């Protein structure tokens with residue numbers, strides 16, 4: 001069997017793998033990128049609705065969930081959103097801020113893939129696609145075998161195989177298995193940024209709300225997000241629900257402020273004074289979608305006019321409008337999740353280089369690591385930053 005020798009082998013041609021390949025190549029390393037997909041950067045291509053939300057101007061360590069909240073600091077500080085923006089501008093890719101610091105390509109996510117590929121090809125990175133990795137060994141250097149019977153050898157191996165979300169486009173648990181093979185630990189994994197499914201027993205209560213969208217403040221396990229929520233046939237979606245799902249653990253309730261900008265108490269006092277004869281559900285329709293207002297009054301067993309709403313029912317209404325407690329059954333799952341929460345335990349890795357502390361030359365970057373960002377460009381920023389950090393050590 002022929003052995004192909006490199007300085008660095010990277011498994012995974014997604015955002016993290018491509019960035020790492022280009023940066024290591026710039027440092028004069030002979031780099032090979034292996035991927036089991038035929039197409040490079042498939043997740044980038046479908047990201048941001050086809051326009052790739054490639055970074056967030058507000059990316060900072062607090063926007064990431066990890067077993068060690070300090071782990072991402074070093075990498076994020078050494079490769080900032082501005083660094084990626086410079087690259088995007090160098091390639092004359094038009095972009096815009098959609099909202100909340102989220103930067104998107106004006107035309108197409110494929111421009112980001114083309115840009116990274118161009119950067120990598122300029123420094124002679126080699127790609128071998130459509131390869132299933134059959135074995136990885138490390139007698140001294142790393143030996144990577146593939147299903148075409150080729151053997152690849154390098155002193156450094158970078159694992160950039162991402163998480164489990166969207167298996168339809170090639171996501172696998174390969175990176176976790178490889179980490180375990182070399183004695184590294186994996187934290188608990190869960191689909192995230194996917195929103196919620198109701199418990200089966202609650203489905204009939206909520207299905208009639210499908211299609212309703214509200215601006216709300218959703219809190220889950222002490223994290224709160226203010227954006228839209230959308231009732232689906234099976235659960236809750238919309239950006240605020242997706243964000244909250246990053247913090248969800250089985251049995252965690254959601255607390256939803258349905259009117260984050262309104263003092264409900266003042267509103268009800270005025271409504272009693274001015275429109276005492278109106279039914280509560282009609283009063284609620286002034287501040288909430290009609291269908292939701294009707295459901296809410298029924299759900300709280302509030303009937304009759306606002307003038308007749310006694311102190312106990314008024315308090316019940318205020319408490320529920322400002323802190324409606326709902327208990328999802330689960331998040332939606334890997335078929336819809338933007339990311340996998342959890343990954344290679346950060347305690348096993350150097351936060352400056354992403355190298356495994358116990359296995360010299362073995363690096364983990366991007367989503368496979370236990371660093372998971374909010375919705376809005378944060379996960380790509382982590383992919384770029386962790387890749388850049390590793391590349392400086394290769």
Ligand SMILES: Cc1cc2nc3c(=O)[nH]c(=O)nc-3n(C[C@H](O)[C@H](O)[C@H](O)COP(=O)(O)OP(=O)(O)OC[C@H]3O[C@@H](n4cnc5c(N)ncnc54)[C@H](O)[C@@H]3O)c2cc1C
Nearest residue numbers: 012014015016036047048053161162174366367377379380
């Ligand atoms: C629908 C969707 C939209 C998203 N939109 C955004 C967005 O707009 N902004 C944002 O910041 N984040 C977004 N994300 C999240 C973001 O795409 C990921 O966090 C990011 O792509 C992770 O980069 P990565 O390089 O670590 O992994 P990936 O991009 O997943 O790349 C992993 C690579 O490894 C390869 N691979 C996997 N298993 C094997 C194996 N066994 N052998 C060989 N190769 C293998 C895969 O084929 C793939 O090429 C989105 C995710 C999804 C699913």
